[in-house]
Amino acid sequence: MKQLRNIPISVLDLAPIVEGGTAADSFHNSLDLARHAEEWGYHRYWLAEHHNMTGIASSATSLVIGHIAAGTSSIRVGSGGIMLSNHAPLVIAEQFGTLESLYPGRIDLGLGRAPGSDQPASRALRRGLGHDGGEFPEQLSELRAYFDPEGAGSRPPGVRAVPGEGLDVPIWLLGSSGFSARLAGQLGLPFAFASHFAPEYLLPALDLYRNSFQPSAALAKPHVMVGLGITAAETTEEARKLATSQQQQFLNIIRGRTGKLQPPVDSMDGLWTMQEKAIMLEKQQYSISGDKAAVKERLQQIQAETDADEWIIASQIYDHSARLRSYELVAEAIKES
Template sequence: MKQLRDIPISVLDLAPIVEGGTAADSLHNTLDLARHAEGWGYHRYWLAEHHNMTGIASSATSVVIGHVAAGTKSIRVGSGGIMLSNHAPLMIAEQFGTLESLFPGRIDLGLGRAPGSDQAAARALRRGLGSDGSEFPEQLSELRAYFDPNGAGSRPLGVRATPGEGLNVPIWLLGSSGFSAQLAGQLGLPFAFASHFAPDYLLPALHLYRSSFKPSASLDKPHVMVGLGITAADTTGAARWLATSQQQQFLNIIRGRTGKLQPPVDDMESLWSPQEKALLLDKQKYSIAGDKAYIKERLLQVLEETGADEWIIASQIYDHTARLRSYELVAELIKDN
């Protein structure tokens, strides 16, 4: 049976812009967290593509990946993920080919098919590209062909990615439903599931991925990364107080709003309705707030449920020092168990 120390841990950084802070502050904190995470033994540091969101600083995801990779030494850096429907596959091949050329052996390319934005921003981004996720398999095939010297059949005649062609940039599919799970399995690619915001689909998606898996040049057996929201502190009370920042963020999403990450509050009951509370708590089944003992208990439960091969942890914490401490505590408990 797997032990916690057998499971690599990684960081999913949503590059939060906090109330009273700026995007510049957020990007400074991103690099600071990445350097600490590298020292604590985290395996990957991934950044997510979101647009038209005043509380997230990683919209130019490839640029931020380069910033983090340049400021660290060994940790793998990548996207969690690039929303391929927003981009021409050639441009992503060139961007990640450039990153891999600058930081060889350290770059991951995680891909999603959602726009990572609202409808207005999606229209502004796509400018004639496909308007829904149905084109994703075709785009993915074209993108993979740009990295493959023998893949000319899936890309426009005479078009090559430089840098990019011939480089080994591991591609992951990301998902919050069954579509990408099945596609990743059929293509023999590693799969990462966003259980920190789509918990109800986690186990069905993992079953679909594993049952549809076909060995490939990339993988000989299924490989699953499970995304978790974790807020750790020295006491469970402190952790649950810190986690109210993330709860306020989820509450805004439920209400169709965006905004900067808010400070913790002493009483969420005054902010949500009973219906909103029930919906939010259901969405946070795989968001864990507590001390090391409580987080260990929940991680062991999730490991038994999912058979995860890796964890990737998102921690939406208002205070940067408290956020660092949260990731440090998780690293300590994994190492010791």
């Protein structure tokens, strides 16, 4: 098993808009976190595409990636992910070709096949409702062809991505089920799994990816990044309280609601039903709340289960200073292992 200190760690930023805050505040905090993450040795800083959600500011994902890349110097910056079904592949190739041209050697393109939105937003994005993600492999093939000067057969004749063509922008497939795991394996691409959303599928998806992997020009052997929700603090009691902001957010998702990230509470009792609590606990199999020692111990257990090559960490914490400290403690825990 790989030693914790040898495993790259990264940040998955959902650009939270907190209760009482604005999108401008969110972008300021994201850049501040990215600068600290760079200092603490984090490898990547990824942002996620969501739409029609009042608590997430990263809907124009490529623009926010540019904002973060411009304000940092070495950390890789990318998408975790771009929801390809929302976009023409040519547009994404041009956007990420532009980012790679501006910040060479630092841009990642993580792709998902879900809409990252609800039905009204899907209509507004001109996707329609006749898409189920089944068109994703064809869209992905077209997108990859725009970066490849020899890929004319997979893209419309006479159409080129400028900037984009000939640039090396690493493409990752993201998933919370087996579809993208198998596709990433077959294409020989790196794979990132959102275990903080779908923990029950984590191990089967990793097995499927590794068993279906075919070496490619992009990758010689399987490479897995596992997404984890982590809330760290000086004491486990404090961490568990901070984590109630994320729990309230998940509770809203269960109830079909959206909203800004709420302040932590002393107890979730009275906010959720017993059935909702059971669902939440099931979804938190790979979420960690604790002090540095507890975080390190649980990370060692997860690494033994997954043999992950990288981790990417999401921390939905209301107070910005507490969020910074959480990421700092995680970095310390891994370096000290």
